[in-house]
Amino acid sequence: xxxxxxxxxYHEREAVKNHREEMALLxxxxxxxxxxxSSRENGSLQDVTEALEATHTSYAIFDRVEENxxxxxxxxxxxxxxxxGVDFVVGVGGGSPMDAAKAIALMIQNRDSSEEVLYQNIxxxxxxxxxxxxxxxxxxxxxxxxILTRRDKQTKQSISQKFFPDLALVDGKYLEKxxxxxxxxxxxxxxxxxxxxxFHAKATDYSRMLCQYAMEVxxxxxxxxxxxxxxxxxxxxxxxxxxxxxMAISHTSTSLPHALSYYLTYHKGVPHGKAVGLFLPGFVRAxxxxxxxxxxxxxxxxxxGSLEQFEGFIREMLGxxxxxxxxxxxxxxxxxxxxxxxxxxxxxxxxxxxREMWPV
Amino acid sequence: xxxxxxxxxYHEREAVKNHREEMALLxxxxxxxxxxxSSRENGSLQDVTEALEATHTSYAIFDRVEENxxxxxxxxxxxxxxxxGVDFVVGVGGGSPMDAAKAIALMIQNRDSSEEVLYQNIxxxxxxxxxxxxxxxxxxxxxxxxILTRRDKQTKQSISQKFFPDLALVDGKYLEKxxxxxxxxxxxxxxxxxxxxxFHAKATDYSRMLCQYAMEVxxxxxxxxxxxxxxxxxxxxxxxxxxxxxMAISHTSTSLPHALSYYLTYHKGVPHGKAVGLFLPGFVRAxxxxxxxxxxxxxxxxxxGSLEQFEGFIREMLGxxxxxxxxxxxxxxxxxxxxxxxxxxxxxxxxxxxREMWPV
Numbered sequence: 237x238x239x240x241x242x243x244x245x246y247h248e249r250e251a252v253k254n255h256r257e258e259m260a261l262l263x264x265x266x267x268x269x270x271x272x273x274s275s276r277e278n279g280s281l282q283d284v285t286e287a288l289e290a291t292h293t294s295y296a297i298f299d300r301v302e303e304n305x306x307x308x309x310x311x312x313x314x315x316x317x318x319x320x321g322v323d324f325v326v327g328v329g330g331g332s333p334m335d336a337a338k339a340i341a342l343m344i345q346n347r348d349s350s351e352e353v354l355y356q357n358i359x360x361x362x363x364x365x366x367x368x369x370x371x372x373x374x375x376x377x378x379x380x381x382x383i384l385t386r387r388d389k390q391t392k393q394s395i396s397q398k399f400f401p402d403l404a405l406v407d408g409k410y411l412e413k414x415x416x417x418x419x420x421x422x423x424x425x426x427x428x429x430x431x432x433x434x435f436h437a438k439a440t441d442y443s444r445m446l447c448q449y450a451m452e453v454x455x456x457x458x459x460x461x462x463x464x465x466x467x468x469x470x471x472x473x474x475x476x477x478x479x480x481x482x483m484a485i486s487h488t489s490t491s492l493p494h495a496l497s498y499y500l501t502y503h504k505g506v507p508h509g510k511a512v513g514l515f516l517p518g519f520v521r522a523x524x525x526x527x528x529x530x531x532x533x534x535x536x537x538x539x540x541g542s543l544e545q546f547e548g549f550i551r552e553m554l555g556x557x558x559x560x561x562x563x564x565x566x567x568x569x570x571x572x573x574x575x576x577x578x579x580x581x582x583x584x585x586x587x588x589x590x591r592e593m594w595p596v
Numbered sequence: 597x598x599x600x601x602x603x604x605x606y607h608e609r610e611a612v613k614n615h616r617e618e619m620a621l622l623x624x625x626x627x628x629x630x631x632x633x634s635s636r637e638n639g640s641l642q643d644v645t646e647a648l649e650a651t652h653t654s655y656a657i658f659d660r661v662e663e664n665x666x667x668x669x670x671x672x673x674x675x676x677x678x679x680x681g682v683d684f685v686v687g688v689g690g691g692s693p694m695d696a697a698k699a700i701a702l703m704i705q706n707r708d709s710s711e712e713v714l715y716q717n718i719x720x721x722x723x724x725x726x727x728x729x730x731x732x733x734x735x736x737x738x739x740x741x742x743i744l745t746r747r748d749k750q751t752k753q754s755i756s757q758k759f760f761p762d763l764a765l766v767d768g769k770y771l772e773k774x775x776x777x778x779x780x781x782x783x784x785x786x787x788x789x790x791x792x793x794x795f796h797a798k799a800t801d802y803s804r805m806l807c808q809y810a811m812e813v814x815x816x817x818x819x820x821x822x823x824x825x826x827x828x829x830x831x832x833x834x835x836x837x838x839x840x841x842x843m844a845i846s847h848t849s850t851s852l853p854h855a856l857s858y859y860l861t862y863h864k865g866v867p868h869g870k871a872v873g874l875f876l877p878g879f880v881r882a883x884x885x886x887x888x889x890x891x892x893x894x895x896x897x898x899x900x901g902s903l904e905q906f907e908g909f910i911r912e913m914l915g916x917x918x919x920x921x922x923x924x925x926x927x928x929x930x931x932x933x934x935x936x937x938x939x940x941x942x943x944x945x946x947x948x949x950x951r952e953m954w955p956v
Binding site: 237238239240241244245246247248367373441445446448449453476516 | 601604606608685892
């Protein structure tokens with residue numbers, strides 16, 4: 237088994253301000269990569285620009301990262317970064333800008349390369365990357381992954397180059413202004429990371445430790461998903477659980493629910509966390525009987541007394557998405573054509589088993 | 597709270613052989629730092645030299661690291677390393693060679709510096725370091741610490757420069773040939789790391805997660821300390837628990853039992869693990885009443901039903917050491933003069949409290 241998690245993480249109130257000197261050590265000019273709205277609304281963008289200004293670090297802003305960013309969006313931002321002569325990248329937001337930031341850092345560093353290198357099996361270096369998460373799902377601040385939308389393949393796919401952010405500045409205050417739907421969808425994305433990593437063929441005691449702790453922290457903070465008033469520290473707990481789950485999938489990768497979700501997101505526009513969550517009850521149902529005790533313990537840690545209760549939670553939180561029989565077939569065939577993903581669960585992923593993960 | 601653990605860890609049977617190419621990437625010529633005997637007896641030295649030869653990497657061997665290595669020993673090895681033109685260091689053995697390897701890597705890199713820099717508050721770089729642990733206590737393979745014996749101060753002290761090994765190659769097979777007394781003493785050193793980190797003023801959920809898992813793994817593997825036949829995987833469990841506990845103290849540092857232990861080791865020649873262990877019951881007794889549930893849970897995870905049972909275990913494993921009233925006074929004053937160490941526990945470390953940690 238192995239352990240590798242080189243990102244330096246600071247999780248605390250005012251993390252960006254408190255560790256601005258360490259951020260400034262990474263370069264002379266930053267490209268801030270973010271979306272158009274939420275990082276302005278939750279104060280994260282302002283915190284980052286103030287931190288850079290306070291340390292006399294120049295910056296340019298690329299704020300056109302859409303949800304599920306495309307390769308084209310990455311190339312556009314990289315072009316700006318090269319023009320501006322930046323030497324490090326700061327991703328601010330949810331999984332979309334944080335993933336994009338990594339791919340952009342790669343394409344700025346390798347200025348003479350075309351977008352093909354993103355999906356080639358070669359090893360390239362990238363500019364240093366700082367990540368400031370503002371949702372509680374992706375864990376991208378501590379993973380080596382960058383999932384982009386590929387129009388050429390009509391799906392989402394992680395770039396081939398894998399590298400960790402240098403610095404993750406994590407502060408639960410940015411979640412306070414997020415709509416409950418965003419909290420719910422992203423918390424369920426993190427839940428997917430936990431369950432998929434925990435019952436992954438590549439799980440080790442290192443990754444299981446991360447999942448186990450993540451589940452307990454997550455289970456202790458989800459009252460707000462049911463409409464309760466968040467308790468002091470709940471946003472930070474969800475964010476902490478999301479980071480731990482990110483560390484776990486950094487070691488194992490994700491599994492079938494993520495693989496299946498990309499179809500729903502690409503073809504039906506379903507938000508990532510919801511798309512993943514819809515497959516989680518089916519994934520848990522597919523786990524072999526000899527894992528019954530572990531499954532029960534995992535669900536209890538997460539706050540669910542039974543598989544039925546977990547299924548009810550997913551239905552209540554996410555509703556349904558309708559797919560025709562043909563669409564289901566297309567979605568399943570896509571995953572069946574991906575031997576790497578089929579090897580991820582601890583059970584044999586036959587076509588029948590994969591098909592039974594839909595519907596909830 | 598923060599998390600930083602950049603060492604790449606491989607824990608598996610034949611880790612050295614399996615990851616020799618990655619080791620070879622660190623340089624062209626290695627200085628192997630080890631003791632005179634045990635790394636020859638348990639096969640670790642041969643595995644390392646074979647791995648280097650297979651990758652056409654030159655090496656020199658410094659095999660004169662004694663227990664509780666001195667600054668003089670580090671300087672002697674660094675001199676050899678400079679003469680031989682090495683560009684990375686491989687520590688093989690228990691805490692003594694692994695700690696020494698870090699200090700030696702520093703003194704080779706900074707060839708024009710004298711030994712004073714080891715204890716100065718300046719930031720220096722060091723050669724890359726690989727660690728191959730052959731005992732189950734120190735966790736040095738994943739910590740930034742290097743504890744050396746300072747004759748000038750008549751004690752042991754960590755060098756001021758802190759840096760993590762680049763690579764830790766962990767294989768339980770090396771423990772199989774260790775005498776039971778070494779397994780016991782080093783397992784109790786790891787136990788000290790867990791308890792001292794768990795109830796440390798700087799503990800966070802990251803460090804607590806590491807301690808909690810370490811305790812459960814340790815508790816599941818200690819039958820052999822009571823004379824039982826080791827079960828399949830027990831050596832690897834003890835080593836894994838030791839690495840996790842090392843990761844925990846990398847975040848918190850150790851606490852009073854370690855601080856007090858240095859007196860027993862320096863003045864009475866008591867092996868490190870035993871010296872630490874003798875203070876653990878007193879440390880646990882000193883924990884405030886409001887931590888009772890956490891203390892009970894920690895002891896249970898470790899396999900102890902009560903504090904009395906834990907005290908009995910320590911007495912049975914370690915026996916006693918006799919100190920005069922004057923020596924106890926000297927030992928306590930030494931720690932009372934160290935405000936940094938006094939700030940480590942979650943209780944106020946008055947002279948009376950510290951004195952009551954002795955005897956068992």
